[in-house]
Amino acid sequence: MRHAFLLAVVLVSPVERTAMSRSDAAADLRTWWSVLWEVHPEPDANIERDDLERAFRATLDTLPEHLTPEMVYSRLARLSALLGDSHTTIRPPGGTSPRLPIVVHEGRAFLNRPYGPLPAGAEVRRIGGHPVEQLFDWGRPHIAAELPSGVDEGLPLLVPAALRAFGRRNNLVEVRANHESMSAPYEPTPEPKEFALSGYWLEGDIAMLRVRTMSGIFEIESYDRWLAAFFQEVANRSARGLVIDLRDNRGGSTLVGELVLMYVAEEPFRMFGEKRWKVSRRMQASLEGQGFVDYEQASPGEVLVQVPALREPPPHPLRFHGPVAFLIGPQTLSSAMMTANAVEDFGLGLLVGRPTSTPPNYFGEVYSFRLPRTGLEATFSTARFVRANGDASDPNAVQPDRLVPFGPQSLSDERDWDLRTALHALRGQ
Numbered sequence: 001m002r003h004a005f006l007l008a009v010v011l012v013s014p015v016e017r018t019a020m021s022r023s024d025a026a027a028d029l030r031t032w033w034s035v036l037w038e039v040h041p042e043p044d045a046n047i048e049r050d051d052l053e054r055a056f057r058a059t060l061d062t063l064p065e066h067l068t069p070e071m072v073y074s075r076l077a078r079l080s081a082l083l084g085d086s087h088t089t090i091r092p093p094g095g096t097s098p099r100l101p102i103v104v105h106e107g108r109a110f111l112n113r114p115y116g117p118l119p120a121g122a123e124v125r126r127i128g129g130h131p132v133e134q135l136f137d138w139g140r141p142h143i144a145a146e147l148p149s150g151v152d153e154g155l156p157l158l159v160p161a162a163l164r165a166f167g168r169r170n171n172l173v174e175v176r177a178n179h180e181s182m183s184a185p186y187e188p189t190p191e192p193k194e195f196a197l198s199g200y201w202l203e204g205d206i207a208m209l210r211v212r213t214m215s216g217i218f219e220i221e222s223y224d225r226w227l228a229a230f231f232q233e234v235a236n237r238s239a240r241g242l243v244i245d246l247r248d249n250r251g252g253s254t255l256v257g258e259l260v261l262m263y264v265a266e267e268p269f270r271m272f273g274e275k276r277w278k279v280s281r282r283m284q285a286s287l288e289g290q291g292f293v294d295y296e297q298a299s300p301g302e303v304l305v306q307v308p309a310l311r312e313p314p315p316h317p318l319r320f321h322g323p324v325a326f327l328i329g330p331q332t333l334s335s336a337m338m339t340a341n342a343v344e345d346f347g348l349g350l351l352v353g354r355p356t357s358t359p360p361n362y363f364g365e366v367y368s369f370r371l372p373r374t375g376l377e378a379t380f381s382t383a384r385f386v387r388a389n390g391d392a393s394d395p396n397a398v399q400p401d402r403l404v405p406f407g408p409q410s411l412s413d414e415r416d417w418d419l420r421t422a423l424h425a426l427r428g429q
Helices: 022-039 050-062 069-081 134-142 148-166 217-236 254-262 281-289 293-297 332-345 406-412 417-426
Strands: 007-010 101-105 108-111 125-129 173-178 181-183 196-200 206-211 243-246 273-279 303-306 324-328 350-353 364-371 377-386
Touching: 007 022, 007 125, 022 217, 022 281, 022 377, 050 069, 069 125, 069 134, 069 303, 069 377, 101 148, 108 125, 108 134, 108 332, 108 406, 196 217, 206 254, 206 377, 217 243, 217 254, 243 417, 281 293, 281 332, 281 364, 324 417, 332 350
Parallel strands: 007 364, 206 243, 243 324, 324 350
Antiparallel strands: 101 108, 125 173, 173 181, 196 206, 273 303, 273 377, 364 377
16 A cells, blocks of 8 residues: 555535525534544544534534625634644635745744845735734634644735735735835735756755655656656766755655655655554545555545554665755645654754744645535545654654754845755765
8 A cells, every 4th residue: 555645635616705694604514523523533632522512512503694605714714723733624715825925933924035126034014904913813713733833834824814804904015124114015926836846056066956845646757757867967966965955845745755765865764653544435435546445445434554664775876875954944844744754753864944833743644625505625634643753742843953043134135044054064074
């Protein structure tokens, strides 16, 4: 059976911004509750079941006579957040993208790249006429996260939903930069699309591999071909060191992370210590014919337990034997975080940057579908993972070996301090 971190999606009608009755909203809440207990391995892992049931009942009992999808979203998102599982959540009507290029640190928001005339490192004070603090206060209870840093990482994604909740007073992003107030039109556009993998050469014959996504579970061959070409060039140029950038990677398939590590790992490793995968007819139907034979043949309600053995990296003609540094941070998520955890637990390289915003002991393997009345997209974890070294009691996120503190100046001076730190470390090796 393949070990992979995947996304199964079942889509129905899109969200409409129309009023609905209390009975329709209640029907979707009951559907959500039923599916939660059908597919999730442990909904009450982080909250007492009685408390969760009381919260669900209170949500039902306080529904007004007429609601909009946004109102149903807010109630369901708050309920989902009680689980403390970043993969079990509700997407707001209208989605979360495109997003402003901002990061949150200690409750304050900063641009992490230029936004029109506004410089990177500027502190964002108001969006759409509302103080950022007001938008964030609204957003926090809606974000499902294992750690407080996970809430901060998710806040920028909910700015559009917060503005829909409050109504825009203007169409501006207002910031403070260099002791001056500045503003620009609020017109977030999608980030430039970059291929999943990209390679660069840095000073001193150090190669850099940027891994932006690990999605495309059924296209692993394309990742393999690209990586083979990249590491062939690394070998041809006799690279003195290698940097692998996982900082802006929301995950996808653990198969991709494992493939990347096979090009650099000298010691045995595994991507997780244990996986407890809840079997459900819904997930079985979504995976039909995709090669997950053990899961498809298991009985609904059963929990498949997988404890992978350490994998010895086989001989590889293109394996890089020099020093390797991995860049990580709060946006190193899901399978990318699991890849960083394998590096951490088995000493496969140097981790540089900031801690991840999710811990390796967490839930994943997502099932997703749209609720029939509102069209809201709900996602549910179907598996529980134990970190790569098998220590299920460790609550911590992946920690860097070389911590690079966050600061607005590190954003505004256009110097990548994580990368500079990694390069300094590699030269020392």
